[in-house]
Amino acid sequence: MSGPGSEPLPPAGLEVRTVDYHTAGEPFRIVTAGLPPVPGGSVAERRAIALRPAAGSVVGVGGARVPRPGPLETVRQLLTREPRGHAGMYGGFLVPPDDDEAQLGVLFFHKDGYSTACGHGTMALGAWAVDSGLVAAPDDGTARVWIDVPSGRVAALVHRSAGRTTAVTFRNVPTRVLARKLPVATSVGTLEVDVADxxxxxxxxxxxxxxxxxxxxxxARVAPGALAALVPLGREIRAALLDTYDLYGVIFHEELPDTEAGPNQRSVTVFTDGQIDRSPCGSGTSARLALLAADGRLGPGQELRHESVIGTVFTGRVLGHGPGGVLTEVTGQAHRTGEHTFVLDPADLLGTGFLL
Structure with a gap:
């Protein structure tokens, strides 16, 4: 468990507003108001600045001194920790895009920090941008939303029918295969893994x-009942490869019978410090697509049916190959779950909350 330290509490009147979505079961909390200024000249630079600890330190849990949280970090903790969030919470801070060609910029956040990419979050942002009227869209047809994320510029194609958003297609930055059949020593023996960016x-x-x-x-081998074994194994593999590959997550997959359109797999992604992606993982699906294409299992006109640990589905396609890697797109559904105003009472001894 991690919990509140003795850091000074933010002043009275801290108020953060969000619109929450889920994409195939994975939450995404969009911060629409109450965010402190985020310095930096680009989304990638803003993430780098957000990762820097604030000056000074405070006494944390158990008496250890920990970096003092800055204003942005205070909001991240407030939204991802109990009682306002939970260890599986994910979200995005809206920031300016890198230039006028994109409509949005975003810093992706989770309980452990700030990620470079998030496919399910890109889908949720595309749906929110259209549903909120920020980006104009036809009642029937598709609207394109360009979004700057720390890894580059991505697109959300928001599909509409009878005035409703029915699905979102995430077009990712190019995917590069970095290693094949890489041996990793684990507590269950040496396992071979593939690595993709x-x-x-x-x-x-x-x-x-x-x-x-x-x-x-x-x-089933990818099912809720197997998570108690898969999560610690995912942590082991990530720890073994973190220094060499700056690994974000580990994708465990199992084969299902092929569909008429192509391969069919069920997977679960264990990322950062043991978080479980409830969706089939948007950027993780891009990684799977590149690996399947490299194996000759996914050709032009074919698609991957990619099922999550809870049974939700993304479909993915390879669009082509470029100098930066494999070009992919992933389609799924995103739905709004609520709108929230979060406050922090200066007299609340739990402060920004705790994690179990």
């Missing part, structure tokens, strides 16, 4: 067979 870096491997990796009674 799809805006964030992922190790990918088939779920180990037998034992705790098969969910009891289901026959």
């Amino acid at each position: 799809s805006g964030a870096r992922y190790a990918s491997l088939a779920v180990p067979g037998g034992g705790p990796f098969a969910a009891a009674g289901s026959g």
Whole structure:
């Protein structure tokens, strides 16, 4: 558990407004008001600045001194920690785009910090931009929303029918395959993983067979019952490759019977310090697409049916190859779940909250 330290509480009147979405079950909390100024000349630079600790330190849990949270970090903690959030919370701070060609810029955040890429968040942002009227869209047809993220410029194609958003297609930055069949020593033996950079870096491997990796009674290897074994293994693999590859997450996948359109897989992504992606993972799906294309399993006109640990589905396609890598797109659904005004009472001894 991590919890409040003895840092000074923000002043009375701190108020943060959000619109919450989920994409295939994975939450995305969009901060629309109450964000302190975020310095920097680009989205990537703003993320780098956000990662820097504020000057000085405070006494944290257990008496250890920890970096003093700055204003932006205070808001991130407020929104991802209990009682206002939870360890699986994800979201985005809206910031200016890098230039006038994009409509939005975003800093992706989660309980452990700020990520470089987020496909499910890009889909949610595209849906929100159209649903809120920020970006004009036809009642029937598709609107394109350009979004600057730390890994580059991405697009959300928001599909509409009868005045409603029905699906969103995420077009990612190019994906590069970095390593194949890389041996990694783990507590269950040496495993071979593939590594790809799809805006964030992922190790990918088939779920180990037998034992705790098969969910009891289901026959499935990627299922909620297997998470107790997969999460610590994901942490092991990430820790082993973090220094070499700056790894963000680990994708465990299992094969399902092919569809008429192409491959069919179920996967779960374990990212940062043991977070579980409830969706099939947008940028992780881009990584899987590049690896399948490299194996000759995904050709022109084919698509990957990519199922999550909770049964939701993304479909992914390879659009082509460029000098930067494999060009991919991923389609899923994003739905609004609520609008919130979060406040912090200076007399609240829990401060920005806690994590279990």
